[in-house]
Amino acid sequence: MLLRRLWPLCPPLAAIGFSVFFLTLTHWLSSQNSHCLIHSSTGWHCPGCGGTRAFHDVASGNGSDALSHHALLVVGMFSFSCISLYLIIRITILGKQAPQLPNIYTSWIWLGGGIIILFTLLRNIPAWPFSLLAP
């Protein structure tokens, strides 16, 4: 099956497509003067809060601002591009097979979910070292 061999191409393409869609829509939304509903009603920072700003900063090459807006997203974007690049090199230049999706260690996914939950909890603590994580 073609998808079984070429799936590493899908996540980066999907990520690029989604980013374009997301940024277009948020750009339009912010022109309508809308604010985050969760933040304005509860005062909490949700796991994605500051992500758009961080994305804009990365796109304009402003690393430190991006880190201060959403550190996890920047680290995640960096590792995502590294892994995607490795997988694409692996199936094209090295000519090896892509790893089978169901064989990927499920503990990695649980670990990722756990890191996001921890990050969300920590960035909502209004004390010095943790407030660095808040956007």
Added chain:
Amino acid sequence: MAAIIHLGTQGVETEVFSNAAINLKSISSLHLSTNLSMLPTAMTEWFYGKDNAQHGPVSEQDIHTLVSSGQLDANTIVWREGMTDWIPMKDVPALQAIASSISGNLTQTQPSPYASTPSQPYPMAPHTDGLSIASLVCGILAVMTCYFGGLFGLPAVLCGHISLKKIKTSETPIGGRGMAIAGLITGYIGIAMTIAAIGLFAIGIAGGLTAAP
């Protein structure tokens, strides 16, 4: 040993009381097999799990041959019609004789310090359902993307439900139930955030329109 293993209520009871280390699961499976032993056993057809796949049907004689040739061992999971679950061969009275006749003789004749070490309690780790992975990944993205959560929430919920159904109805054990449930929860949270956002945004627009003269 052979007298204990043979099918029949008397034999099963003898074994339950003679083996102090027997656990609950094997008692229940013994009970199950006791009921099964009322059925004609001449044409019993067994299925066994090996290399992440189901094999069979094979007869008891075939199982004997496979065990003798070393392809199956006492920990291989087996199933036949009427059993609710796949269980290791060593817990099935009808096959215990076959399984222990080979491995049992070995450990009895060659007592070694390593003999008590269990070789591998689960020889084949249950294969994880890919849909449950997809469900959790989409679910995590749904929570991360705020207003757009529904975009990932829908596939997360769909994959989660399909995966749970698949795991529930499958005859062979499949892993990934926890991930499917986590994907469902996060997916629904994402959908709820999107619906709330659309609703409030619509109210905001409507309010803005009425406020404007």
